[in-house]
Amino acid sequence: xxxITHVVFDLDGLLIDTESIYTKCTQRVCDRFGKTFxxxxxxxxxxxxxxxxxxxxxxxxxxxxxxxxxxxxxxPYFAEEFPNADLLSGAExxxxxxxxxxxxxxxxxxxxxxxxxxxxSKHGELxxxxxxxxxxxxxxxxxx
Numbered sequence: 824x825x826x827i828t829h830v831v832f833d834l835d836g837l838l839i840d841t842e843s844i845y846t847k848c849t850q851r852v853c854d855r856f857g858k859t860f861x862x863x864x865x866x867x868x869x870x871x872x873x874x875x876x877x878x879x880x881x882x883x884x885x886x887x888x889x890x891x892x893x894x895x896x897x898x899p900y901f902a903e904e905f906p907n908a909d910l911l912s913g914a915e916x917x918x919x920x921x922x923x924x925x926x927x928x929x930x931x932x933x934x935x936x937x938x939x940x941x942x943x944s945k946h947g948e949l950x951x952x953x954x955x956x957x958x959x960x961x962x963x964x965x966x967x
Contacts, residue, residue, distance in 0.1 A: 848900035905941035929955035
């Protein structure tokens with residue numbers, strides 16, 4: 824069996840439970856229009872950039888709002904909720920195990936830097952163990 828030499832993690836839905844936050848914030852916007860954000864719509868949005876996921880939501884629910892208006896409305900909800908994001912089960916144990924054994928670890932995420940910082944703010948010490956963080960539009964390198 825080969826040795827593990829490096830590990831790259833995604834962030835959302837793997838290390839941190841942000842999926843429930845995305846659902847809660849999206850429903851808050853939908854409530855204003857008397858609409859329900861369903862699992863079926865969420866599945867269609869998964870893995871897509873904000874703009875594409877927003878178009879799906881707007882089209883599926885026939886929302887009278889533009890992508891830009893949706894971004895402006897949902898942004899403050901995200902800023903309020905992301906700092907409360909919890910770690911997913913086993914994430915901390917695995918990160919600490921890899922770090923303790925000197926295995927370089929990195930995050931590769933589609934998150935923008937400001938949202939990434941909000942999401943990890945509750946877990947700063949743990950996330951300081953990562954050697955590299957690669958984000959949408961930017962790259963931040965942390966000392967080993």
